Amino acid sequence: MTEIEWRRHWKPDLTSIPWQPLNIDGDVYLIKCKFTQNSYELLLTNMKSFWYEELSENTLKKRVQKLNPSIEASVSRILDQIENCLESQEKGTSITIGFKDEEEENSKMVLKINSQLAGLPFC
Numbered sequence: 160m161t162e163i164e165w166r167r168h169w170k171p172d173l174t175s176i177p178w179q180p181l182n183i184d185g186d187v188y189l190i191k192c193k194f195t196q197n198s199y200e201l202l203l204t205n206m207k208s209f210w211y212e213e214l215s216e217n218t219l220k221k222r223v224q225k226l227n228p229s230i231e232a233s234v235s236r237i238l239d240q241i242e243n244c245l246e247s248q249e250k251g252t253s254i255t256i257g258f259k260d261e262e263e264e265n266s267k268m269v270l271k272i273n274s275q276l277a278g279l280p281f282c
Contacts, residue, residue: 173200181245183254194242196235203268210268226282240281244272251275 176191193200197216216234223237244252252274259267273282
């Protein structure tokens with residue numbers, strides 16, 4: 160396969176995304192995210208553990224409806240909001256991390272983003 164053919168067929172995935180630092184409550188994590196028009200993949204590490212989530216359009220809609228019942232926005236707008244919050248950590252946006260199971264090997268991480276979307280609280 161020539162380089163031109165390879166470039167035509169290559170599709171970026173999470174492994175091709177660079178790690179970015181994410182400061183949360185005074186701790187530095189590394190994060191990489193891949194967003195599409197209707198889904199995302201996220202990988203987060205504290206260099207001891209790794210947490211991964213892949214969310215499809217239907218699952219994202221259900222989660223947003225549960226956490227933000229008063230917000231009506233397209234999936235692409237919601238994904239843009241999440242991406243902007245993770246990339247820029249603007250004033251008025253807070254990111255916290257919690258753990259559901261304290262066992263080292265089976266802990267489930269909860270990444271919570273609080274911000275504003277169209278003037279309404281968004282989490």
